Amino acid sequence: MLDLNLGVQTDDRSVSLQTNPAGASSIAVTPNALFPEDRLAAVSSSSTLGMIGVTGEYFDNDDFTDxxxxxxxxxxxxxxxxESPSDQIASDSFSVRWTGQIQPTESGAYTFYTQSDDGVRLWINGQLLIDHWTGHAATEDSGSxxxxxxxxxxLKMEYYEGGGNAVAKLLWSSPTQPKQVIPESQFSPIGTSIAASQTPPETAKSAGSFxxxxxxxxxxxxxxxxxARFGDVIEPRLRELGxxxxxxxxxxAGMFDKLNRLAQSGIRSTLVMDPRDGVMPDNAVELLKKVMPSVVAVEGPNEWDVNTGLTYKGKSFPDGVRDYQTDLYNAIKSNAATSHLSVIAPSMAIPEYGSRLGSLKSVVDMGNMHSYAGGNxxxxxxxxxxxxNTKLVSEDKPIVVTETGWHNAIGDTHASQKGVSEQVAAKYVPRLFLEYFNRGIQRTFLYELMDERPQPDQENNFGLIRSDGTPKPAFYSLKNLMSLLNDAPGSKATGGLSYSLTGNTQNVRQTLLQKSSGEFYLVLWSDVVSADAGVNQAVTLNLSSPIKQAATYLTNQxxxxxxxxxxxxQLALNVPDSPLVVKLTPA
Incomplete structure (x- = not known):
């Protein structure tokens, strides 16, 4: 939503988002005795020490009867x-329901894969990830x-065999885990429990990297x-925000001077390169030399997928964008003054258009998303x-989110995406950075710092600061979190923490960070739809690692x-729908 041409892009900044993948909303999950809850409280268990595997119930019909x-x-x-799974079951028209628990070995985004012939459905933590409930030949499906x-x-996986060959397999992968059949050591039947003292440690990520x-x-x-209020609002508020x-x-030229001034305070820049501003591959290097060392990355053209009248060398999206990105990358990487800069892929308003753009892996260092939540x-x-969809363009390259966020114009009846109140945004904004960080997103840019004009429409109300210069609640909620977690640039995490969460853990999310001092910061929040009024979930934090001192913080306050x-x-906690930070000093 960076409006490089206010007259061109104003109406194309955001896209109405679907709520669920195709077919997901039509599936009704039927409770059954073997699977009383789709979401289990996190328990302190290590399946290598107790029972392993999953419970499979086999039916002699394809509809989970008999x-x-x-x-x-x-x-x-x-x-x-x-053949059939058992001599008690016919070779065709049978079904299987597997239920149990799965324990990941590291924190982050996991992709689950089913290979099936015929129908298959997979739930992880109550979320329907895969729904291919049709007769088909051996097919791989995935969800993350x-x-x-x-x-x-x-975990729950349902499968039916209609006729012919029968295949049912479950695999997973993560950014550091190659795709493999999920090993038996990471499964356990429902109800398996080991004492908290046996909880394996979770490796912390560095607070500085967050x-x-x-x-x-x-x-x-x-x-x-x-x-225009750079000197009395923009610059001091950016420094205050951390x-x-x-x-x-x-x-x-005036913008370049401001970027260089901010660099003196340690604030670096990522710059969009777009022909609409007269920035072309043949002059990009000379322009960038004016903002060295402020700039650390450049980004390809902005949302040309919804601006079909834009062209480069006579070509529109996708060919024009592909050619511009290739020429830009080669120009920057071939010059010694700029070759160290990261080159980010062009952005798209509609991620599915990544299939039209195709792979740009050879001319990007990072992928790019404009993943607005649509008020959700x-x-x-x-x-x-x-x-x-972003990986269709950047493949295995790291991803940067160069736009995302919410507007506060809740009274705008013509808005292209739903607005949220300032109080709700104060809860969502810090959660957004934590959610994206957990998924390995290298950097996330919130749209935007300041409301542009004192008008009640969507476009002028995305800021953390109102147009009159006063900060909104989201400014302070982010500032407090940043202040509490701040550590020196380049700091490393060196340890792990053994802990577990019990109680009402449904929808509870967490991020474990460590400062260079050795202190751990466990950030917890409830991933629920927020309103102005707060919600709390009673959760117990069980600590197996020896802790000398602990403190809790509600950074939204x-x-x-x-x-x-x-x-x-052990700590009895009330986890809200905004960050609760638990500082833990090892003994």
């Missing part, structure tokens, strides 16, 4: 051919979800808007829609601790 056999299957890796290391998640992943969009050259990265664009939860459609504890082994 149960014949219940057994523990060590994995879901079956190719029965034209964010998981945390050492926690057990409910801070470095946070960015915000600015429009420093829009001097006919509130961005932000290290901004994203901007254009070809403007921070991770709305992120895994199945945005990330998967204050930077001051709400409680402190000496040598705790």
């Amino acid at each position: 149960s014949k056999l219940v057994r523990t299957d060590r994995t879901i890796d079956f190719d029965w051919g034209s 979800i964010n998981l945390s290391a050492g926690q057990n998640y409910a 801070i470095d992943s946070v960015g915000i969009v600015t429009h420093l050259r829009y001097t006919d808007t509130s961005y 932000i290290r990265h901004i994203r901007d664009g254009g070809n403007d 939860l921070p991770a709305q459609d992120l895994d199945w829609r945005w990330i998967s 204050s930077i001051d601790p709400t409680a402190t504890y000496a040598t705790p082994t």
Whole structure:
């Protein structure tokens, strides 16, 4: 939604998002005795120490009637051919329901794959990831979800065989885990439980890397808007916020001076390169030399997929964008002054158009998303829609989100996406950065720093700061979180924490960080639709690692601790729909 041409892109900034992948909303999950809850409380169990495998119930019909056999299957890796799973079951027209728990080995985004002939459905933690409930030849389907290391998640997989060959397999992968059949060590039947003292440690990520992943969009050259107040609002508020990265664009000498001034405060820039501003591959290097060392990355053309009248060398999207990106990348990488800069892929408003653009892996260092949530939860459609389609363009390259966020014009009846109140945005904004960080997104730029004009429409109400210069609640909620977690650039995490969460853990998410001092910061939040009024879930944090001191913080309210504890082994917490930070000092 960076408006490189206010007259061209104003009406094409956002796209109405689907709520669920095709077919997902039509599936009704029927409770059954073997699977009483689709979402289990996270328990402290290690399947290598207890029972392993999943419970399989086998039916002699393809509609889960006439149960014949219940057994523990060590994995879901079956190719029965034209045979049957048991002599109690016919070779055609049978069904199987597997239920149990799965425990990831690391935190992050996992992709689950089913290979089936015929129909298959897969739920992880109550979320329907795969729904291919038709008769078909051997086919692979996939879906992604964010998981945390050492926690057990409910699993249910349903399968039916109509006729011919019978295949049912379940695999997974993550950014560091190659695709493989899920091993028996990571399964356990429902109800398996091991003492909290045996909880394996979760490796922490560095607090500094989280801070470095946070960015915000600015429009420093829009001097006919509130961005004209650079000296008394923009610059001091950016420093107050603790932000290290901004994203901007254009070809403007005054903007370049401001970028260089911000660089003196440690605030670096990602710049959009777009022909609409007269930025071409043959002059990009000379322009970039004017903002060295402010700039750390450049980005290809902005949302040409919804601006079909734009052309480069006579070509529109996708060919013109592909050619521009190729020429831009080659120009920047061939010059010693700019070759170190990261080159980000062009952005698209509609991620499905990635299939039209095709792979740009050879001319990008990072993928790019404009994953607006459409007024919904921070991770709305992120895994199945945005990330998967972005990889059609950037393949295995890291991903940067150069625009995302919410507007506060809740009274705008012509808005292209639903608005949220300032209080709700204060909850969603910090959660967004945490959700994206958990998925391995390298950097996320929130749209935008400041409302551009004092008008009640969508386009002028995306800011963390109102057009009169006063900060909104989301400004302070992000500022407090950044202040509490701040650590030196380049700091590393060196350890892990053994812990588990019990109680009402449904929808509870977490991020485990560590500062260079050795202190851990466990951030918890409830991933629910927020309203102005708060919600709380009673959760118990069980600590297996020895802790000398703990403190809790509600960063949407204050930077001051709400409680402190000496040598705790267990903490009773009320987890809200905004970040609850638990600071843990190892003994």
